[in-house]
Each structure stands twice: as structure tokens, then as C-alpha cells.
Amino acid sequence: MLEFCADPKTLEGLSWLSCYLTTPKHMEFYFSFLTVMALLLVAAPAALAFGFGGAMAARSHIAPLRWLGKIYTAMVRGVPDIVFFLFFVIALDQGIEWLTHQVRCPDWSEPIRQGLEFRVCPAAKVPPNNASLFVHQAYAFTLAVLTFAIVFGAFAANVLKGAMDAVPRAQIETAEAYGLSPRQTFRRILVPQMWTYALPGLSNLWLILIKATPLLFLLGIQDIVYWARELGSSKSARFDYPHGDWRLYYFLGLLVFYLALTRVSEIGLARLTRRLSHGQATRAGETLRKDAA
Template sequence: MFSYCTDPKTLEGLQWLSCYLTTGKHLLFYESFFFVIALMLITAPIALAVGFAGALAARSHVAPVRWIGVGYTSLVRGVPDIAFFLFMPLALDQGLEWLRHKVKCPDWSDPIRQGSDFVVCAQAKLPLSSSPQWVHEYYGVALGMAAFAFVFGAFAAFVLRGAMDAVPRAQMETAEAYGMTRRQATWRVLIPQMWIYALPGLSNLWLILIKATPLLFLLGIEDVVFWARELGGRKTSAYDYPHPDWRLWYFLALLVFYLLLTKVSEVGFARLTRRLSRGQATAAGMEEARA
């Protein structure tokens, strides 16, 4: 990056360190921090939408729909998260390839399951072998995001369902007495008021999501954990910038990053709680009114 970084063997002190910290791999390491933040900002709304649909399904008067909603939340909450993080990307990948295989290669006669291998025709592969490298990388990221949304959507559904139940039943009865249908009362009375009850649980889920992002490392995605281990490991003289085992310092940097992210999240949720508490018959709302 700097003009004096041409020959690392001639560098010492701060010049060596400045060149070392601006190598191509380190720039990818810095980008991975923004990647983690972007992943959470994209995954959280998707998981919230999935959870919202699950909560409404669990409260449905239609028995099959209610069974799906209750079964979804119970299944995910009863299985270790890591099992879904490893299972979901594999299942989605093979499921999509199987569907494409049925459409694009109807004359295929060989079995798809060949021992432990999953074999489909070349046209059904996702991504295609001719696709650029960035397509392969983002495809893996998309599968990881789907796993996060599926898992955290179930927990969000449980939180939102409890928040809906916390809204006083008398308000729904009043809305129905004014002639509103059940659907109108749900969207105009129940949902606008449930958020203040759901916010504590959703804030906890957000913090858990922050702590769960290192699980991307298990899916082979080059996230902050991957680069911390890669860059911090001992480098011999075969490398341009040899150094001893510095993984401790790299993982300390990750510790500071996650603590700062958690602190910023707590401040943001505290402000959002104060805003949503205005006019609500809750402890925070009463305190806001007195103030």
C-alpha cells in the first residue's frame, strides 16, 4: 500500500508494522468486520418477518395453520442451534439442486444418491461451475443467512406471540365492540401495541445474533474468525512478514469489536424503548409520563 513496502525484508519498526497491517489479506480482514454488521442488518429483518408469520400462525384459529406455527417454534427451540446451522445450508443447497435437476435434466437415469455423494447434472449445479468466484462466495453467504433467519425466526415468533398475549384483552374486545373484524382489530390495535412488550425479548435475540455470527466460520465463510486465525497464526520466513503466534492479539481485537457492537446495540434499544413507551400503560410508559 505504501511506496516503501516493496521489499519487506528491509523494513523495521513502525514501517514494517504499517506495511504488515495494510497487506491484501489484512484489508480483507477489515472488510469482514463490515460484512458481519451487514449480515446482521440483513438477517434481522428477515428473521423478524419469519417470526411474525410464525407468531400469527401459532395464534390462528385454523388448526392446521396453528399446528405449523407451534410445531415450527417448538422444533427449532428444542434442537441445538449449531445443528440447524450445519443442516440448513446443506439441505437448502441439495433441495434446490434436486429441483433444478428434475427440470433441466428429465432424461437423467442415474441415481442422485450414490453412496455418500449427491450427484446432479452439471446444468443443475448451484452455482454453475462457470460462475465467477464472487457468485460462489455470496451463494454460501445466502445459505448461511437463510439458516440464521430460520433459527432466529423461531425464537422471534415465540417472543412476538408472548407480546401479543400481553396486550390487554379488553382492548381487543373494545375494538370488536366498535364493529371491527378480528383481522382489523389485530392489525389496528394488537400489533401496534405489542412492540413495547416484545422489545426486551427482541433485544436479547439481537445480542444473541451478534454472538452467533462466528458460527459462519463453520460454514467455510471467510468471516472475522477465519481471518483472525489465518493472520494470527505463526508465519515462518517463507512468508513476506514472518511473526510468531499472534492469535491472542487478533482475538482480543475481535473481543473489543463485539463488546463495542453490544454496547451500541444496548444504547439503541434503550432509546427505542423510551420512544415506544410513550403513552403505554407500562412501567416505562408511566415513568415517561411522570418525567
């Protein structure tokens, strides 16, 4: 906070606004934008990893593994995101504490489930009750990343499986004719070519993931939506910086942020599509060959 902001009641105009926008809570609001970006940067690769694993399982020649891949994609895609986020996070959190309880408190005699309450011994609390706020926020963020990865990984698995199936069979047969093993064919032929077919679907998933980041608010994380509502709501004279209902302006700021992030993503994805299409036997690849001619 600036030095002349010691007494907000003596400020007016731009001085008041500059002090208002540099309060500790506003600094947390600005930091929450980094939280959203961190979620995207971590959850996207994690979801892609889940999706790749799900696609491989769904294409497996081993029946139980194939069933598992299909059940994963069908079950997660069939449940509304908000329901899955609310249920899965609670179930995962309680599952971790239950396992910790079994290890650390084997002599505990009281029932863990007491009506609607879930009680474990103090040593089994994850994170511990005396942990810092940062630890609690980091734990919640980790659960959020895992939940996002599982949900969007199911959609990515469906996209990647379709992309693998779209690679011309003649490419696989040619690799087999040259003596490549199934593993070599998969790594050198199938995977490099499937990205051209998968990228449109994955691009849509990335944009949907951006729009889904406000779900962090439901997971107890103080994200940009939380702070926009908190800071924008009416503040009476008992606050240092009283003001009316400014939520409209804060949410307009979030609108600009998400539109800008979406536009940057579209530009980056267009360049990536152009790069992956180079030399491919697709319409985009043919267009590139004609432009280069």
C-alpha cells in the same frame, strides 16, 4: 499496499507494521467486518418476518395452520443451533441442486446419491463450477441469511406470540365495541401495543444474534473469525511477513469489536424502548408520565 512495501525484508518497526496491516489479505479481513454487519442488517428483519409469520400461525383459528406454527417454533428451538446450521445448509443446498437437476437434466441415468456422495449433472450445480469467487460467496451468504432467519425467527415467533397475548383483553373488546373489524383491531390496536411487551425479548435475541455471527465460519464464509485465525497463526520465513503466534491479539481485537457493537446496540435499544413505552399502560409508560409531570 503502500509503495515502500515492495520489499518487506528491508522494513523495520512501524514501517514493517504499516505494510503488514495493509496487505491484500488484511484488506479482506477488514472487509469481513462489513460482511458481519451486512448479515445482521439483513438477517434481523428476515428473522422478524419469520417470527411474525410463526406467531400469527400459532395464534390462528385454523387448526392445521396453528399446528404448523407450533411445530415450527418447537422443532427449531429444540435443535442446537450448530447442528441446525450444519445440517440445514447442506440439506438446502442439495435440495436446490436436486430440483435444478430434475429440470435441466431429465435424461440423466446415473443415481444422484452414490454412497456418501451427492452428484448432479454439471448443468445443475448451484452456483456453476465456473462461477466467480464472488458468486460462490454471495450464494453462501444467502444460505447463511436464510438459516439465521429460520433459527432466530422461531425464537422471535415465541416472543411475539407472548407479546400479543400480553395486550390487555379490554383493549380488544373496546375496539370491537367501536365497530372495528378483526383486521382493523389487529392492525391498529394489537400490533402497535404488542411491541412494548415484545421489545425486551427481541432485544435479547438481537444480542444473541450478534454473538452467533461467528457461525458464518462453519458455513464456509471467510468471516472475521476465519481471517483472525488465518492471519494470527504463526508465519515462517517463507512468508513475506513472518511472525509468531499472534492469534491472541487478533481475537482480542474481535473481542473489542463485539463489545463495542453490543454497547451501541444497548444504547439504541434503550432509546427505542423509551419511545415505544410513551403513552402505554405499562410501568415504563407510567415512569415517563411521572417524569414529564
